[in-house]
Amino acid sequence: MTAAGGFRAAGVTAGFKPSGKPDFALVVNDGPQSAAAAVFTSNRVAAAPVHWSRQVVADGAARAVILNSGGANACTGPQGFQTSHTTAELVGEALEVGAGDVVVCSTGLIGEQLPLQTIRDGVPLVVAALAEGEAAGLAAATAIMTTDTVPKQATHRSAEGWGVGGMAKGAGMLAPGLATMLVVITTDAELPATVLQRCLAEACASTFDRTDSDGCMSTNDTVVLMGSGASGVAPEEAEFVRALTAVCHSLAQQLIRDAEGASHDIAVTTVNAVSAEEAEEVSRSVARSNLFKTAIFGNDPNWGRVLSAVGTTSSVFDPDELDVSINGVTVCRDGMIGDSRDGVDLAAAREVEVVIDLKVGVHEATIWTNDLTHDYVEENSAYST
Amino acid sequence: MTAAGGFRAAGVTAGFKPSGKPDFALVVNDGPQSAAAAVFTSNRVAAAPVHWSRQVVADGAARAVILNSGGANACTGPQGFQTSHTTAELVGEALEVGAGDVVVCSTGLIGEQLPLQTIRDGVPLVVAALAEGEAAGLAAATAIMTTDTVPKQATHRSAEGWGVGGMAKGAGMLAPGLATMLVVITTDAELPATVLQRCLAEACASTFDRTDSDGCMSTNDTVVLMGSGASGVAPEEAEFVRALTAVCHSLAQQLIRDAEGASHDIAVTTVNAVSAEEAEEVSRSVARSNLFKTAIFGNDPNWGRVLSAVGTTSSVFDPDELDVSINGVTVCRDGMIGDSRDGVDLAAAREVEVVIDLKVGVHEATIWTNDLTHDYVEENSAYST
Structure with missing residues (x-):
């Protein structure tokens, strides 16, 4: 995601996973714009972070996305929603932005509460690790993996100086295992949130929506697109859709290639x-x-x-x-x-x-x-x- | 099926299966009635015998059902339909009934033509083997097996002297493998075909239609009910539906218990x-x-x-x-x-x-x-x- 100007990223081990592997990722939009668009699972049993994040992007703005692997925070009731809310508040305080501008994503087992202390301890760690550049983007893409065997990233740069970057985890919009699909896409193109939302819907329709690994739909699927406007270039909408679709297509293909247990x-x-x-x-x-x-x-x-x-x-x-x-x-x-x-x-x-x-x-x-x-x-x- | 009066059955080895196991079954209604009802797969890619048999039962009458395992005769074009037609003609001639009163069912691999000579040679064999009694019913139930590990039969006898018998093969209405579901049910209750059709639809709705092994729908699924009226008793419709449902439920449970590869x-x-x-x-x-x-x-x-x-x-x-x-x-x-x-x-x-x-x-x-x-x-x- 750091291929687009105006973004920093990080990925660290907070301790959600018993394995000690990286499990906490953060992507921050440093602007000047803070436009945001998103599509979420249509599963009516939606996870707490999905309920939270729907509210966050409703106004077309977001400043950061915090993502944890090691627990889906789904089917966890009011306490689970409070956990997502608290996570956004902690990240917001550390970044000096409003909690209402922090998207939260979770992936892992359904039905268990996330450990609040791990979140409290992990937020300062992941904020401190924020950086520009490829290494930071790779660290974030690695920290969101569950049963994925490789991190998944894609970028597109235009001749006019704007670009699109993205990371993904999971094995399809309709995911096997508990391999929820989480996707974060960044762009420094200068486009309003309404245009980003329209473009994202169009790009998803021909890529993630047509990726069907095992017919099962996760409670946590989320695709978030953030625009920083840092390039100062406002591309034609059709051109932006093509670039966004190319990034989504690449990520979707990487998801299918890494689907759990597949041989073809x-x-x-x-x-x-x-x-x-x-x-x-x-x-x-x-x-x-x-x-x-x-x-x-x-x-x-x-x-x-x-x-x-x-x-x-x-x-x-x-x-x-x-x-x-x-x-x-x-x-x-x-x-x-x-x-x-x-x-x-x-x-x-x-x-x-x-x-x-x-x-x-x-x-x-x-x-x-x-x-x-x-x-x-x-x-x-x-x-x- | 021979538990109901007025029916004979047979099962023999005609040679459709390379294994040499029984693969040709016949059930004959000796009357006095020849009422028939049926439900077929809703798959639009329906096999040749399904197209043939739909015509046979359209008038509410049938005298016999001939069934082969070892080949589905599905996706076989006009030649496949001609094969089903010829099979009915051969059986009709041997039994001295019209070809239009002979239901044909097939199960096995899709896309291959059935060997006509095997049918020509097999019809006299299976007709010669026709008999009343349990052994004949078991022989028929055995000859229709494909990946089934056990033959499946069920019976119900009423205190008033009428009964229902049935046999089945496959592993669910929506069948795994190419385990098409074929079911033949007989009754000596004295009921017209219109009542039999209504009762069969009702019994199937709560039994076979709710048996869903792997979500896949066969091209050949067929449930045929024949009524001989041999008991001379005309039961209440509600009572008959209960008996028919009990037989269908038993057969459906036997199908699930024998589903390919299942452990629960x-x-x-x-x-x-x-x-x-x-x-x-x-x-x-x-x-x-x-x-x-x-x-x-x-x-x-x-x-x-x-x-x-x-x-x-x-x-x-x-x-x-x-x-x-x-x-x-x-x-x-x-x-x-x-x-x-x-x-x-x-x-x-x-x-x-x-x-x-x-x-x-x-x-x-x-x-x-x-x-x-x-x-x-x-x-x-x-x-x-």
Whole structure:
């Protein structure tokens, strides 16, 4: 995030994680602007920090984002909300900004209260560590990891002198494990909060919203965008959306590549649908099919399971006209067996591209997912025990 | 099925399965009535035998059901439909009934044509094997098995002299593997086809439709009910629905208990919802959560994953009022941590009962499912290879 001017970051070990690994991160917007936009989980069982942060960004302004791993602070009632509030107050005091300008994000196990003393001790530590530059950004990206194996960052710099930076953790908007998706994006472009919110919604719709690892939706998912205006450049909105989408796309791809237990990254693209919505519905039905996902784990280009999933949707198509290609081979043509599956060597490929041709329109959409593996079952059955 | 008067059955090895196990079954209604009712998969990619059989039962009459395992005859185009038609013709000729009174069911791999010669050779064999009595019923129930480990049958006899019998294969209406659910039910009650259809729809709604093993819907699912009227007794409709529901419930429970790779049978019940539909929506959201299902495999009474799933629904509830009990222990109370999970010993229990209390109404619904295990991944990744 420190690739954009006007931002400092830090990541330290506060002690939320028994492992002693970094678990407390802070991103501060030093201005001159303090514009903010955000999208949150649509899960109605939303965590305390989500309730808090919704209020913070409601006025389009925020000065900092504080994030902890090692505990989700979800399903923790009034006490949990008070903890998020206190965290914002402590950070606000240390930075000399209002608590109402401090976004709070948490990730980890559901149902347990966060230790208040750890927060009290940790805030001075993380504030003291704040710095500009790549090392500070990497420290923050590392401190928010849970089951992630690598930190995830992305940047974009324009020729006009403004840029966008971002970090992410988790394994999809609809996350496996308790791998809540948390994303913080910074920009020094000079744009008002209303424009940032519109651009963020548009960028998320084609990136994070189409990343569907296991169909499960976290209680804590948060994407925050802060604008410092430090570049003094006000880009065209369309140009900014392109840059923001590129950063979100990169982060989303990094999330999928690091999804818990996955052995294949799968892009399910539906083409020639009557609308983008129907293309998305069809792609998502396949991306959520456990049978399809286990077949890919078994390196089996099982187009029958693709068609079975497509058949559960209400989109316009003729079952006898469907084509399905897997990594370039048309394994299903006109709803029946197509070219030899022998041409598809999934054992040698990490990337799997499934293309479903509905032949009824001109719209398309891709959903990114991964396969369902023994490691997924292992990591998610053993997580809390 | 032979528990009801007026029916004969058979199961033989025709050669669809490379293993040489029984794979061709026939159930014949000798009357005096030939009433029939059926429900089929709602998957729009429906198999050829489903298209054929829909036409057969449209007039409320059928004389026989012929079923093969070893091939689904799905996604096989006009040739596949011709195969189902030819099968019905061959059976009709042998039994001296019209082809239009012969229901056809298939189960096995999608996308491959059934071998016509095997059908031609198999029909005389299975017709010759037709018999009354338990052994014939068991032979038929055995011949329709695919990944099933045991044949599944259920019977009900009334004091008035009529009865209901049934057989099933598969692992749920929304089936794992390619374990299409096929069910044949017989009765000698004297009821017209219109009543049978109404009763069958009602019985299925609370049994097979609420059995959700892995959220995937087969292209071949079929439930057929035939009435011979051989008892000469016309029961009250409500009484018949009760008997039919009991048989369907027993068969559905047998399907769940034999689901591919499962180590726990899970009943997810939502109580005190504003409607039965909302109770069902909430129960199904939990039953379809891979995270919840892997937690149960890990013997982890993870109520956080229950709440995460409940939060994705649109049903009426207050997240801060939700209670969740697992095998009698209230692990979540008022949306927060409840009694100690130590009281729940899932390692020692095959049966898991999850009860979600929405506290907003008086309606309830149960969805039956099973856990997501290494064996599920193994069986479904290796099935076709």
